[in-house]
Amino acid sequence: MPSNPGELTPPGVRLQRLETPEQCREVEEVQRAAWGFSTDGPVPAAIQRAIADNGGLLLGAFEGARLVGFALGFLGREGTKLYHYSHMTAVRPDAQNRHVGFALKAFQRQEVLAQDLDEIRWTFDPLQSKNALLNVRRLGGGPDQYWPRYYGVMADSINEGLETDRLRLVWRLKDPRVSSRLGGQLPSVAEDESRYRTSSALLETVVGPTGLRRPVTARPPTGPSLQLEIPYDLSSVRARDPGGARRWRESTREAFTAAFYAGYRVDDFAVIPLSGERRSFYFFRSDGAP
Numbered sequence: 451m452p453s454n455p456g457e458l459t460p461p462g463v464r465l466q467r468l469e470t471p472e473q474c475r476e477v478e479e480v481q482r483a484a485w486g487f488s489t490d491g492p493v494p495a496a497i498q499r500a501i502a503d504n505g506g507l508l509l510g511a512f513e514g515a516r517l518v519g520f521a522l523g524f525l526g527r528e529g530t531k532l533y534h535y536s537h538m539t540a541v542r543p544d545a546q547n548r549h550v551g552f553a554l555k556a557f558q559r560q561e562v563l564a565q566d567l568d569e570i571r572w573t574f575d576p577l578q579s580k581n582a583l584l585n586v587r588r589l590g591g592g593p594d595q596y597w598p599r600y601y602g603v604m605a606d607s608i609n610e611g612l613e614t615d616r617l618r619l620v621w622r623l624k625d626p627r628v629s630s631r632l633g634g635q636l637p638s639v640a641e642d643e644s645r646y647r648t649s650s651a652l653l654e655t656v657v658g659p660t661g662l663r664r665p666v667t668a669r670p671p672t673g674p675s676l677q678l679e680i681p682y683d684l685s686s687v688r689a690r691d692p693g694g695a696r697r698w699r700e701s702t703r704e705a706f707t708a709a710f711y712a713g714y715r716v717d718d719f720a721v722i723p724l725s726g727e728r729r730s731f732y733f734f735r736s737d738g739a740p
């Protein structure tokens with residue numbers, strides 16, 4: 451795999467630590483652009499600076515002189531285990547889909563390893579397919595806990611109207627799987643399709659009258675391998691079928707909880723073309739499976 455995050459950085463993008471008050475205020479602007487804050491505000495510049503100067507990391511991605519993305523995190527602890535907690539990673543909407551977020555995470559990994567830590571943790575919305583594709587598929591992270599209503603009610607444009615359930619993800623930075631995924635070693639489409647066919651479905655879904663999928667039947671976790679479908683595009687579901695979005699949240703909450711309780715772990719995520727439709731799936735494997 452590339453040994454230098456610069457090799458993973460898109461052309462025209464520069465990565466660096468952020469250190470000045472002006473740069474911290476630019477981070478506030480990126481937060482507003484990415485989340486569309488209304489009543490809830492961004493992490494203030496003063497808090498960012500305090501984190502960055504006391505063991506945390508504030509990293510930025512620039513195109514020219516313009517900050518287009520950032521990652522903000524701090525030291526975490528569980529028992530005797532120390533890790534880096536990545537609180538926020540965001541990219542301006544007009545710079546998304548160009549692998550800026552991937553480059554920021556690779557840079558964050560390098561900086562955390564330099565702090566003599568070997569693990570980064572963060573949370574993300576399990577219904578956001580793009581986030582799962584980055585976090586689980588391309589970075590090789592492992593979701594290990596499901597936290598319902600983690601942030602309570604949020605009024606930003608991404609979270610408004612939907613309960614803020616989150617997956618906790620653990621990114622083991624020295625794991626060979628992480629190195630191979632960062633290096634682009636991913637399962638093929640044929641391998642994804644084969645796993646889809648041979649895995650037990652936790653949810654059955656159908657296309658509803660809006661033309662969008664909805665979950666209709668839940669199944670208990672059985673067998674060595676499971677798959678759990680989520681919306682390919684949650685924003686479309688929220689806009690065109692709000693009731694469907696709530697149903698996705700409730701159904702996947704039950705499915706994740708049941709699978710984790712039964713001893714399964716998420717070990718991949720894939721977007722698979724099936725009968726001309728792009729569909730998104732988490733894959734689980736039993737802890738006792740090879």
